[in-house]
Amino acid sequence: MAGRGMLLLALLVLGCVGFAAATPIGDGIRQVIDHEGGLGDGTVGQWAHALCGAEKKFEGFMREFGKVYHTVEEYEHRFGVFKDNLLKALKHQALDPTASHGVTQFSDLTEEEFANQYLGLKVPQALKSEPSAPNLPTGDLPANFDWREKGAVSAVKNQGACGSCWAFSTTGAVEGAHFLATGKLLSLSEQQLVDCDHQCDPEERDACDSGCNGGLMTNAYKYVEEAGGLELESDYPYTGRDGKCGFNTNKVAAKVSNFTNIPIDEDQVAAYLVKSGPLAIGINAEFMQTYIGGVSCPLLCNKRNLDHGVLLVGYGERGFAPARLSYKPYWIIKNSWGPMWGEKGYYKICRGHGECGLNTMVSAVAAGVDA
Numbered sequence: 001m002a003g004r005g006m007l008l009l010a011l012l013v014l015g016c017v018g019f020a021a022a023t024p025i026g027d028g029i030r031q032v033i034d035h036e037g038g039l040g041d042g043t044v045g046q047w048a049h050a051l052c053g054a055e056k057k058f059e060g061f062m063r064e065f066g067k068v069y070h071t072v073e074e075y076e077h078r079f080g081v082f083k084d085n086l087l088k089a090l091k092h093q094a095l096d097p098t099a100s101h102g103v104t105q106f107s108d109l110t111e112e113e114f115a116n117q118y119l120g121l122k123v124p125q126a127l128k129s130e131p132s133a134p135n136l137p138t139g140d141l142p143a144n145f146d147w148r149e150k151g152a153v154s155a156v157k158n159q160g161a162c163g164s165c166w167a168f169s170t171t172g173a174v175e176g177a178h179f180l181a182t183g184k185l186l187s188l189s190e191q192q193l194v195d196c197d198h199q200c201d202p203e204e205r206d207a208c209d210s211g212c213n214g215g216l217m218t219n220a221y222k223y224v225e226e227a228g229g230l231e232l233e234s235d236y237p238y239t240g241r242d243g244k245c246g247f248n249t250n251k252v253a254a255k256v257s258n259f260t261n262i263p264i265d266e267d268q269v270a271a272y273l274v275k276s277g278p279l280a281i282g283i284n285a286e287f288m289q290t291y292i293g294g295v296s297c298p299l300l301c302n303k304r305n306l307d308h309g310v311l312l313v314g315y316g317e318r319g320f321a322p323a324r325l326s327y328k329p330y331w332i333i334k335n336s337w338g339p340m341w342g343e344k345g346y347y348k349i350c351r352g353h354g355e356c357g358l359n360t361m362v363s364a365v366a367a368g369v370d371a
Protein backbone atom coordinates (compact mmCIF):
# COMPACT_ATOMS: atom_id res chain seq x y z
CA MET A 1 0.00 0.00 0.00
CA ALA A 2 2.59 2.50 1.15
CA GLY A 3 4.76 1.55 -1.81
CA ARG A 4 2.02 2.28 -4.27
CA GLY A 5 1.25 5.56 -2.57
CA MET A 6 4.88 6.56 -2.85
CA LEU A 7 4.89 5.68 -6.51
CA LEU A 8 1.89 7.89 -7.15
CA LEU A 9 3.44 10.68 -5.14
CA ALA A 10 6.61 10.34 -7.16
CA LEU A 11 4.54 10.52 -10.33
CA LEU A 12 2.93 13.67 -9.05
CA VAL A 13 6.18 15.31 -8.15
CA LEU A 14 7.48 14.40 -11.57
CA GLY A 15 4.34 15.93 -12.98
CA CYS A 16 5.02 19.15 -11.18
CA VAL A 17 8.54 19.46 -12.50
CA GLY A 18 7.48 18.67 -16.02
CA PHE A 19 6.69 14.98 -16.46
CA ALA A 20 7.29 14.61 -20.17
CA ALA A 21 4.04 14.44 -22.07
CA ALA A 22 5.86 12.53 -24.78
CA THR A 23 6.31 9.33 -22.78
CA PRO A 24 4.63 6.43 -24.59
CA ILE A 25 2.38 5.53 -21.67
CA GLY A 26 1.23 9.11 -21.45
CA ASP A 27 0.42 9.28 -25.14
CA GLY A 28 -1.35 5.96 -25.17
CA ILE A 29 -3.95 6.76 -22.60
CA ARG A 30 -6.18 9.68 -23.25
CA GLN A 31 -7.49 11.00 -20.01
CA VAL A 32 -10.98 12.37 -20.21
CA ILE A 33 -11.61 14.55 -17.24
CA ASP A 34 -12.82 17.52 -19.21
CA HIS A 35 -16.47 16.50 -19.49
CA GLU A 36 -18.65 19.57 -19.23
CA GLY A 37 -16.71 21.44 -16.57
CA GLY A 38 -13.60 21.75 -18.69
CA LEU A 39 -11.42 20.37 -15.94
CA GLY A 40 -8.51 19.68 -18.23
CA ASP A 41 -7.48 17.36 -20.99
CA GLY A 42 -4.51 15.40 -22.13
CA THR A 43 -2.40 12.43 -21.22
CA VAL A 44 -1.86 10.93 -17.80
CA GLY A 45 1.48 12.70 -17.69
CA GLN A 46 -0.10 16.02 -18.45
CA TRP A 47 -2.78 15.29 -15.95
CA ALA A 48 -0.24 14.59 -13.26
CA HIS A 49 1.36 17.86 -14.22
CA ALA A 50 -1.96 19.63 -13.97
CA LEU A 51 -2.53 18.22 -10.49
CA CYS A 52 -0.28 20.98 -9.28
CA GLY A 53 -3.24 23.22 -10.05
CA ALA A 54 -5.54 21.05 -7.97
CA GLU A 55 -7.26 24.00 -6.36
CA LYS A 56 -8.43 25.27 -9.73
CA LYS A 57 -9.77 21.81 -10.51
CA PHE A 58 -11.45 21.74 -7.13
CA GLU A 59 -13.18 25.01 -7.85
CA GLY A 60 -14.27 23.69 -11.24
CA PHE A 61 -15.63 20.61 -9.46
CA MET A 62 -17.52 22.77 -6.94
CA ARG A 63 -19.10 24.76 -9.78
CA GLU A 64 -19.96 21.73 -11.89
CA PHE A 65 -21.65 19.83 -9.07
CA GLY A 66 -23.00 22.78 -7.10
CA LYS A 67 -20.93 22.00 -4.00
CA VAL A 68 -21.01 24.49 -1.14
CA TYR A 69 -18.78 24.27 1.95
CA HIS A 70 -19.80 26.48 4.82
CA THR A 71 -16.56 26.92 6.70
CA VAL A 72 -12.92 27.32 5.78
CA GLU A 73 -12.20 24.13 7.72
CA GLU A 74 -14.77 22.21 5.70
CA TYR A 75 -13.38 23.61 2.47
CA GLU A 76 -9.84 22.64 3.42
CA HIS A 77 -10.94 19.18 4.50
CA ARG A 78 -12.88 18.55 1.28
CA PHE A 79 -10.03 19.91 -0.81
CA GLY A 80 -7.72 17.37 0.87
CA VAL A 81 -10.14 14.54 0.14
CA PHE A 82 -10.49 15.80 -3.43
CA LYS A 83 -6.72 15.60 -3.93
CA ASP A 84 -6.70 12.04 -2.58
CA ASN A 85 -9.41 11.20 -5.07
CA LEU A 86 -7.44 12.70 -7.95
CA LEU A 87 -4.71 10.24 -7.00
CA LYS A 88 -7.23 7.45 -6.79
CA ALA A 89 -8.58 8.30 -10.25
CA LEU A 90 -5.01 8.25 -11.57
CA LYS A 91 -4.51 4.81 -10.06
CA HIS A 92 -7.84 3.58 -11.44
CA GLN A 93 -6.93 4.93 -14.87
CA ALA A 94 -3.69 2.96 -14.83
CA LEU A 95 -5.47 -0.22 -13.70
CA ASP A 96 -8.45 0.23 -16.01
CA PRO A 97 -7.17 1.70 -19.27
CA THR A 98 -10.24 0.90 -21.40
CA ALA A 99 -12.46 3.16 -19.29
CA SER A 100 -12.07 6.82 -18.38
CA HIS A 101 -11.60 7.73 -14.76
CA GLY A 102 -11.49 11.20 -13.25
CA VAL A 103 -13.47 13.77 -11.34
CA THR A 104 -17.05 12.73 -10.54
CA GLN A 105 -19.79 14.00 -8.22
CA PHE A 106 -18.19 11.83 -5.51
CA SER A 107 -14.73 13.38 -5.66
CA ASP A 108 -15.06 15.15 -2.30
CA LEU A 109 -16.02 11.99 -0.40
CA THR A 110 -13.71 9.65 1.47
CA GLU A 111 -13.90 5.98 0.64
CA GLU A 112 -15.85 5.36 3.83
CA GLU A 113 -18.32 8.19 3.22
CA PHE A 114 -18.83 7.01 -0.33
CA ALA A 115 -19.48 3.43 0.80
CA ASN A 116 -21.87 4.45 3.59
CA GLN A 117 -23.86 6.94 1.55
CA TYR A 118 -23.98 5.62 -2.00
CA LEU A 119 -23.72 1.85 -1.83
CA GLY A 120 -25.68 -0.34 0.60
CA LEU A 121 -25.56 -3.96 -0.43
CA LYS A 122 -25.62 -6.36 2.52
CA VAL A 123 -23.92 -9.55 1.53
CA PRO A 124 -24.62 -12.65 3.62
CA GLN A 125 -21.43 -14.27 4.95
CA ALA A 126 -22.24 -17.51 3.19
CA LEU A 127 -23.05 -16.36 -0.32
CA LYS A 128 -24.93 -19.30 -1.75
CA SER A 129 -22.69 -21.01 -4.24
CA GLU A 130 -25.36 -23.44 -5.45
CA PRO A 131 -27.81 -21.49 -7.55
CA SER A 132 -31.27 -22.96 -7.91
CA ALA A 133 -31.93 -22.18 -11.58
CA PRO A 134 -31.25 -24.83 -14.24
CA ASN A 135 -28.94 -24.13 -17.18
CA LEU A 136 -30.53 -22.65 -20.29
CA PRO A 137 -29.42 -23.21 -23.89
CA THR A 138 -27.06 -20.44 -25.00
CA GLY A 139 -26.58 -21.24 -28.69
CA ASP A 140 -29.16 -18.83 -30.06
CA LEU A 141 -28.38 -15.78 -27.95
CA PRO A 142 -28.30 -12.50 -29.88
CA ALA A 143 -24.86 -10.91 -30.21
CA ASN A 144 -26.16 -7.64 -28.79
CA PHE A 145 -29.09 -7.18 -26.48
CA ASP A 146 -30.51 -4.18 -24.65
CA TRP A 147 -33.73 -4.13 -22.62
CA ARG A 148 -33.77 -0.32 -22.84
CA GLU A 149 -34.52 -0.58 -26.57
CA LYS A 150 -37.49 -2.79 -25.81
CA GLY A 151 -38.99 -0.35 -23.34
CA ALA A 152 -38.44 -2.48 -20.23
CA VAL A 153 -36.28 -0.02 -18.31
CA SER A 154 -37.44 3.13 -16.51
CA ALA A 155 -35.42 6.36 -16.42
CA VAL A 156 -32.24 6.41 -14.32
CA LYS A 157 -33.04 7.25 -10.69
CA ASN A 158 -30.96 8.69 -7.89
CA GLN A 159 -30.60 7.09 -4.46
CA GLY A 160 -29.01 10.24 -3.03
CA ALA A 161 -26.96 9.97 0.15
CA CYS A 162 -28.71 6.80 1.37
CA GLY A 163 -27.42 3.23 1.21
CA SER A 164 -30.53 2.05 -0.63
CA CYS A 165 -28.96 0.70 -3.83
CA TRP A 166 -30.58 -2.66 -3.08
CA ALA A 167 -34.06 -1.07 -3.28
CA PHE A 168 -33.30 0.45 -6.71
CA SER A 169 -31.86 -2.80 -7.99
CA THR A 170 -35.04 -4.55 -6.80
CA THR A 171 -37.52 -2.08 -8.32
CA GLY A 172 -35.58 -2.14 -11.59
CA ALA A 173 -35.88 -5.92 -11.79
CA VAL A 174 -39.57 -5.90 -10.83
CA GLU A 175 -40.29 -3.10 -13.32
CA GLY A 176 -38.71 -5.27 -16.02
CA ALA A 177 -40.57 -8.41 -14.94
CA HIS A 178 -43.84 -6.49 -14.85
CA PHE A 179 -43.14 -5.18 -18.35
CA LEU A 180 -42.51 -8.71 -19.62
CA ALA A 181 -45.72 -9.94 -18.03
CA THR A 182 -48.01 -7.07 -19.04
CA GLY A 183 -46.30 -4.99 -21.74
CA LYS A 184 -46.52 -1.94 -19.45
CA LEU A 185 -43.55 -0.10 -18.01
CA LEU A 186 -44.17 1.35 -14.55
CA SER A 187 -41.87 3.22 -12.22
CA LEU A 188 -42.08 1.49 -8.83
CA SER A 189 -41.47 2.71 -5.29
CA GLU A 190 -38.08 2.29 -3.63
CA GLN A 191 -39.27 4.23 -0.60
CA GLN A 192 -41.77 1.49 0.20
CA LEU A 193 -38.83 -0.91 0.43
CA VAL A 194 -36.74 1.57 2.44
CA ASP A 195 -39.55 2.16 4.96
CA CYS A 196 -41.36 -1.17 5.12
CA ASP A 197 -39.02 -4.00 4.17
CA HIS A 198 -37.16 -5.51 7.15
CA GLN A 199 -36.86 -8.97 5.65
CA CYS A 200 -33.85 -11.05 6.71
CA ASP A 201 -31.87 -13.62 4.82
CA PRO A 202 -33.39 -17.03 5.72
CA GLU A 203 -29.97 -18.43 6.57
CA GLU A 204 -28.52 -15.39 8.25
CA ARG A 205 -30.68 -13.51 10.68
CA ASP A 206 -28.43 -10.44 10.77
CA ALA A 207 -28.45 -9.90 7.01
CA CYS A 208 -31.69 -7.90 7.07
CA ASP A 209 -33.00 -5.13 4.86
CA SER A 210 -32.66 -1.88 6.73
CA GLY A 211 -33.44 1.13 4.59
CA CYS A 212 -30.57 3.56 4.10
CA ASN A 213 -28.30 1.17 5.98
CA GLY A 214 -28.38 -1.45 3.29
CA GLY A 215 -30.25 -4.51 2.15
CA LEU A 216 -30.37 -7.40 -0.25
CA MET A 217 -32.43 -7.81 -3.44
CA THR A 218 -33.51 -11.40 -2.79
CA ASN A 219 -34.74 -10.38 0.68
CA ALA A 220 -36.67 -7.58 -0.98
CA TYR A 221 -38.35 -9.91 -3.50
CA LYS A 222 -39.46 -12.01 -0.56
CA TYR A 223 -40.85 -8.91 1.16
CA VAL A 224 -42.75 -7.85 -1.99
CA GLU A 225 -44.15 -11.36 -2.37
CA GLU A 226 -45.35 -11.42 1.24
CA ALA A 227 -46.55 -7.81 1.46
CA GLY A 228 -48.63 -8.20 -1.70
CA GLY A 229 -46.76 -5.93 -4.11
CA LEU A 230 -45.15 -2.58 -4.77
CA GLU A 231 -46.75 0.81 -5.11
CA LEU A 232 -45.95 3.26 -7.89
CA GLU A 233 -43.10 5.73 -7.48
CA SER A 234 -45.69 8.51 -7.88
CA ASP A 235 -47.89 7.11 -5.07
CA TYR A 236 -45.03 6.44 -2.66
CA PRO A 237 -42.27 8.85 -3.72
CA TYR A 238 -38.61 8.62 -2.80
CA THR A 239 -37.28 10.77 0.04
CA GLY A 240 -33.85 9.21 0.50
CA ARG A 241 -34.41 8.94 4.27
CA ASP A 242 -35.57 6.18 6.54
CA GLY A 243 -39.22 6.74 7.37
CA LYS A 244 -42.34 5.20 8.80
CA CYS A 245 -43.99 2.58 6.60
CA GLY A 246 -46.90 4.05 4.69
CA PHE A 247 -47.67 1.11 2.42
CA ASN A 248 -51.27 0.99 1.21
CA THR A 249 -52.32 -2.44 -0.09
CA ASN A 250 -55.01 -0.79 -2.20
CA LYS A 251 -52.32 0.93 -4.24
CA VAL A 252 -50.36 -2.15 -5.30
CA ALA A 253 -49.23 -1.68 -8.90
CA ALA A 254 -46.95 -4.70 -9.43
CA LYS A 255 -46.54 -8.09 -7.78
CA VAL A 256 -43.81 -10.69 -7.49
CA SER A 257 -44.69 -14.34 -8.02
CA ASN A 258 -41.28 -16.01 -7.73
CA PHE A 259 -37.56 -15.40 -7.99
CA THR A 260 -34.39 -17.40 -8.31
CA ASN A 261 -30.61 -17.19 -8.15
CA ILE A 262 -28.80 -17.51 -11.49
CA PRO A 263 -25.70 -19.64 -12.26
CA ILE A 264 -22.41 -17.73 -12.28
CA ASP A 265 -21.51 -18.70 -15.85
CA GLU A 266 -21.74 -15.43 -17.82
CA ASP A 267 -23.39 -17.10 -20.82
CA GLN A 268 -26.06 -18.35 -18.44
CA VAL A 269 -26.40 -14.83 -17.06
CA ALA A 270 -26.93 -13.60 -20.64
CA ALA A 271 -29.48 -16.34 -21.34
CA TYR A 272 -31.43 -15.48 -18.19
CA LEU A 273 -31.24 -11.78 -18.98
CA VAL A 274 -32.82 -12.37 -22.39
CA LYS A 275 -35.42 -14.78 -21.00
CA SER A 276 -36.41 -13.16 -17.68
CA GLY A 277 -35.74 -9.45 -18.16
CA PRO A 278 -33.29 -7.11 -16.40
CA LEU A 279 -31.45 -8.89 -13.58
CA ALA A 280 -30.56 -7.59 -10.14
CA ILE A 281 -26.85 -8.12 -9.47
CA GLY A 282 -24.30 -7.38 -6.78
CA ILE A 283 -20.97 -5.86 -7.76
CA ASN A 284 -17.78 -4.50 -6.25
CA ALA A 285 -18.20 -0.77 -6.91
CA GLU A 286 -14.58 0.22 -6.26
CA PHE A 287 -13.98 1.48 -9.79
CA MET A 288 -17.35 3.19 -10.04
CA GLN A 289 -16.51 6.13 -7.77
CA THR A 290 -14.18 7.58 -10.40
CA TYR A 291 -15.84 6.15 -13.55
CA ILE A 292 -16.67 8.56 -16.34
CA GLY A 293 -17.23 6.32 -19.36
CA GLY A 294 -16.00 3.53 -21.60
CA VAL A 295 -15.79 -0.19 -20.93
CA SER A 296 -14.46 -0.77 -17.43
CA CYS A 297 -12.16 -3.76 -17.31
CA PRO A 298 -9.98 -3.30 -14.22
CA LEU A 299 -6.90 -5.47 -13.88
CA LEU A 300 -7.41 -5.80 -10.14
CA CYS A 301 -10.92 -5.77 -8.76
CA ASN A 302 -11.73 -8.01 -5.81
CA LYS A 303 -14.47 -10.40 -6.92
CA ARG A 304 -15.53 -11.20 -3.36
CA ASN A 305 -16.04 -7.70 -2.11
CA LEU A 306 -19.57 -7.10 -3.39
CA ASP A 307 -20.88 -3.83 -1.99
CA HIS A 308 -23.34 -2.40 -4.50
CA GLY A 309 -26.66 -3.54 -5.95
CA VAL A 310 -27.37 -2.58 -9.58
CA LEU A 311 -29.38 -3.75 -12.57
CA LEU A 312 -28.05 -5.66 -15.56
CA VAL A 313 -30.02 -4.51 -18.63
CA GLY A 314 -28.05 -5.66 -21.65
CA TYR A 315 -24.80 -6.56 -23.32
CA GLY A 316 -22.83 -5.82 -26.45
CA GLU A 317 -20.05 -7.59 -28.30
CA ARG A 318 -17.95 -4.70 -29.51
CA GLY A 319 -17.18 -2.14 -26.86
CA PHE A 320 -14.35 0.03 -28.10
CA ALA A 321 -11.19 -0.39 -26.13
CA PRO A 322 -8.82 2.25 -27.48
CA ALA A 323 -5.80 1.47 -25.31
CA ARG A 324 -5.77 -2.19 -26.33
CA LEU A 325 -6.73 -1.50 -29.94
CA SER A 326 -9.41 -4.12 -29.88
CA TYR A 327 -13.11 -4.53 -29.27
CA LYS A 328 -14.38 -5.98 -26.04
CA PRO A 329 -17.63 -7.69 -25.14
CA TYR A 330 -19.34 -5.84 -22.30
CA TRP A 331 -22.34 -5.71 -20.00
CA ILE A 332 -24.64 -2.69 -19.68
CA ILE A 333 -25.53 -1.86 -16.09
CA LYS A 334 -28.13 0.60 -14.84
CA ASN A 335 -26.96 2.41 -11.74
CA SER A 336 -28.89 4.57 -9.26
CA TRP A 337 -26.65 7.63 -8.97
CA GLY A 338 -28.64 9.86 -11.33
CA PRO A 339 -28.15 10.51 -15.06
CA MET A 340 -25.12 12.79 -14.47
CA TRP A 341 -22.97 9.86 -13.40
CA GLY A 342 -21.10 7.60 -15.86
CA GLU A 343 -22.62 7.13 -19.31
CA LYS A 344 -25.95 8.89 -18.69
CA GLY A 345 -26.32 6.92 -15.48
CA TYR A 346 -25.05 3.62 -16.92
CA TYR A 347 -21.87 1.61 -16.43
CA LYS A 348 -20.22 -0.58 -19.03
CA ILE A 349 -18.06 -3.39 -17.71
CA CYS A 350 -16.29 -6.08 -19.66
CA ARG A 351 -17.92 -9.45 -20.00
CA GLY A 352 -16.54 -12.96 -19.56
CA HIS A 353 -14.06 -12.50 -16.70
CA GLY A 354 -16.33 -12.34 -13.68
CA GLU A 355 -15.18 -8.74 -13.46
CA CYS A 356 -15.63 -7.24 -9.97
CA GLY A 357 -17.70 -10.29 -8.98
CA LEU A 358 -20.64 -9.19 -11.15
CA ASN A 359 -21.62 -12.80 -11.89
CA THR A 360 -21.67 -14.06 -8.29
CA MET A 361 -24.91 -12.58 -6.98
CA VAL A 362 -27.41 -12.55 -9.83
CA SER A 363 -31.12 -13.07 -9.41
CA ALA A 364 -34.16 -13.11 -11.66
CA VAL A 365 -37.70 -12.28 -10.66
CA ALA A 366 -41.07 -13.01 -12.23
CA ALA A 367 -44.08 -10.71 -11.85
CA GLY A 368 -47.48 -11.79 -10.61
CA VAL A 369 -49.75 -11.32 -13.60
CA ASP A 370 -52.99 -10.48 -11.80
CA ALA A 371 -51.67 -7.12 -10.60
Ligand SMILES: *[C@@H]1O[C@H](CO)[C@@H](O)[C@H](O)[C@H]1NC(C)=O
Pocket residue numbers: 257258259260276364365366
Ligand atom coordinates in the same frame (compact mmCIF):
# COMPACT_ATOMS: atom_id res chain seq x y z
C1 LIG B 1 -41.17 -18.61 -11.94
O1 LIG B 1 -41.95 -19.77 -11.98
C2 LIG B 1 -42.25 -20.24 -13.30
C3 LIG B 1 -43.24 -21.38 -13.16
O2 LIG B 1 -42.77 -22.38 -12.32
C4 LIG B 1 -40.95 -20.64 -13.99
O3 LIG B 1 -41.21 -21.12 -15.29
C5 LIG B 1 -40.06 -19.43 -14.06
O4 LIG B 1 -38.80 -19.78 -14.60
C6 LIG B 1 -39.84 -18.82 -12.67
N1 LIG B 1 -39.14 -17.57 -12.84
C7 LIG B 1 -38.20 -17.12 -12.02
C8 LIG B 1 -37.58 -15.85 -12.36
O5 LIG B 1 -37.87 -17.73 -11.03
